[in-house]
Amino acid sequence: MTPRRPGRTALAALAASAALPLLSGCGDAGGLEGAGPAPTAVGPRNLWPTLTPASAPADDYGAGETEVVEGVDVPGGDLRRVDPVTVIRAQADADPDTYKDIAEGLADCGTTSHGSSAEDTESTACPVLHAYYSDLTGNGREDMVVGVRAPKGQLLVRVYMYADGKLTQIMNDEDAVISVQLADRSVVVRAVADLAGYEYRTSWSYDSHQRAMLPTRDEIVRTGPPKTPVPETPSGDATPSPSAPSGS
Structure with a gap:
């Protein structure tokens, strides 16, 4: 299984460069000042108009890919009556190479109770978490x-x-995840960014034409100032005492 994030380093670098002007030019602590007349709105300019458009993506994003899961019964069409471990095992049996990294962990999975809590499932060595x-x-x-x-x-x-009559996987994302949220009909995945003070947020939503969940919004978001290392005081150095006032 390969993490889906080949081009995010460039995105992070772009965000960092865009933030630089905000960190400079703030030396004036005075009150509000008029900035003059507002500039006239200008429409987008088409750069390099003679450039030949690309016909294929540079990287495999994995979006829009679906997979029918064979050999798993869905009683009454109710997915709450399906064991998620059974689903993952069925996919691993059909494609061992893709699941080789978690094969050892799957061996530690028992048959989970559909009514078990998230804590019950996540406290075991089984890598399959509680389903929602x-x-x-x-x-x-x-x-x-x-x-x-x-x-x-x-x-x-x-x-x-x-x-x-088919059980179909309609979304597959792998990342260094901070959290996953359900927002209306979207799955929002927050992931660690390779730029301090930022994180990635991808919102996956169902597309009826593709019949799959697509990353309809993918962004890098500022979450706070980057951590600044605290300088260490060299060992053995005494704190200087204030100078005595000089005599007149």
């Missing part, structure tokens, strides 16, 4: 969101739908 359910596709049925811990602090986030 929400209608993300708008078809009136609950879809299933599954998290799977992977090596190097990665988390796989999967979404499954049941339609037309």
Whole structure:
């Protein structure tokens, strides 16, 4: 399983360069001043108009890919009655190379109780976390969101739908995840950025034409000032005492 984030370093560098003007030119602590007349709005300029457009993506983003899960029964079409461990094992059996990094952990998974709490599931060595359910596709049925811990602090986030008699994986994301949130019909994944003081936020939403969850919003967000290292005081150095006033 390969993390899906090949071009984010360039995005982080762009955000850092864009923030530089905000950190300078703030020496005047005076009151509000008029900035003069507002500039006239200018429409976007088309740069390099003779450039030949690319016809293929530079990297495989993994968006729009779906996978039918074979061999898993969905009683009454209710995904709450499906064991998420069974789903992940079925995919691992069908594609061992993709799941080789978590194969050892899957061996530690028992058959989970569908009523078990998140704490019950996440306290074991099994990498498959407690499932959550929400209608993300708008078809009136609950879809299933599954998290799977992977090596190097990665988390796989999967979404499954049941339609037309088939269990289908409609989202597959892997990242160094901070948190995952359900917001209306979107799955929002917050992930660690390679730039201090920022994080990545990707909002996945269902696309009825592609019949898959697509990353409809992908951004790098400022979360706070970068950490500044505190200088260490050399050992053995005494704190200087204030100078005595000189005599007149």
